[in-house]
Amino acid sequence: MNTVLHNFIVFEGLDGAGTTTQMKLLAETCDRQERSCHATFEPTSNPIGRLVRSVLQKQVVTTPLALAMLYAADREDHLNNPVTGIVGKLEAGQLVISDRYLYSSLAYQSVECGFERIQQLNQFPAPRFIFYIDTPVEECMRRIESRGSELELFERRDFLLTVRSNYERIFSELPGGVRFVRLDGTLARETIARQVAEVLRNDGILD
Ligand code: TYD
Numbered sequence: 001m002n003t004v005l006h007n008f009i010v011f012e013g014l015d016g017a018g019t020t021t022q023m024k025l026l027a028e029t030c031d032r033q034e035r036s037c038h039a040t041f042e043p044t045s046n047p048i049g050r051l052v053r054s055v056l057q058k059q060v061v062t063t064p065l066a067l068a069m070l071y072a073a074d075r076e077d078h079l080n081n082p083v084t085g086i087v088g089k090l091e092a093g094q095l096v097i098s099d100r101y102l103y104s105s106l107a108y109q110s111v112e113c114g115f116e117r118i119q120q121l122n123q124f125p126a127p128r129f130i131f132y133i134d135t136p137v138e139e140c141m142r143r144i145e146s147r148g149s150e151l152e153l154f155e156r157r158d159f160l161l162t163v164r165s166n167y168e169r170i171f172s173e174l175p176g177g178v179r180f181v182r183l184d185g186t187l188a189r190e191t192i193a194r195q196v197a198e199v200l201r202n203d204g205i206l207d
Pocket of ligand 1: 100
């Protein structure tokens with residue numbers, strides 16, 4: 001995990017924290033500045049990612065370890081796929097923004113599989129930036145329930161409480177070269193987006 005992929009930015013947070021919204025808002029900022037960027041997400045919409053989603057939606061039943069392996073396989077493809085992979089986009093000079101990355105596996109899959117096992121499965125390069133949208137579990141559950149759709153596998157108060165403390169552990173042990181930025185997920189989405197853009201401007205990534 002020592003390699004750092006420059007120009008690779010990830011958003012992390014609990015279900016309902018607002019990572020998807022911020023990924024999209026940052027992509028819009030890039031577009032406005034005519035900065036070439038690729039906005040993406042995990043689980044992906046590729047075949048392995050779709051299999052993961054069918055487990056999350058409880059259409060397919062498997063074990064926690066098999067699911068952890070699927071997330072890792074989806075990530076390997078997400079990074080290194082010879083046609084669509086993130087590494088190729090970075091090499092072509094694009095900024096890559098991902099809604100979730102390996103820190104989601106470390107936080108979520110560790111609950112049932114243990115931290116060491118999940119770390120072994122996720123020997124992938126680190127991003128340059130992690131924006132962690134820190135949103136209280138109660139607020140996340142309120143947002144998830146207000147969507148009115150069936151709850152997914154991990155959308156449970158007790159589970160998310162454990163995920164939240166796992167995130168804290170992971171972020172206290174990040175390798176050098178990774179910039180970690182905590183954002184208050186209870187702020188307005190536009191305020192958070194401005195804070196993200198400000199950090200990236202200070203780093204010379206955005207104008
Ligand atoms: P999410 O981005 O929240 O999906 P949606 O667009 O449906 O809201 O991610 C789906 C779920 O997968 C979420 O509960 C977090 C979980 N997850 C993991 O458990 N491990 C992982 O490695 C990733 C990427 C996501």
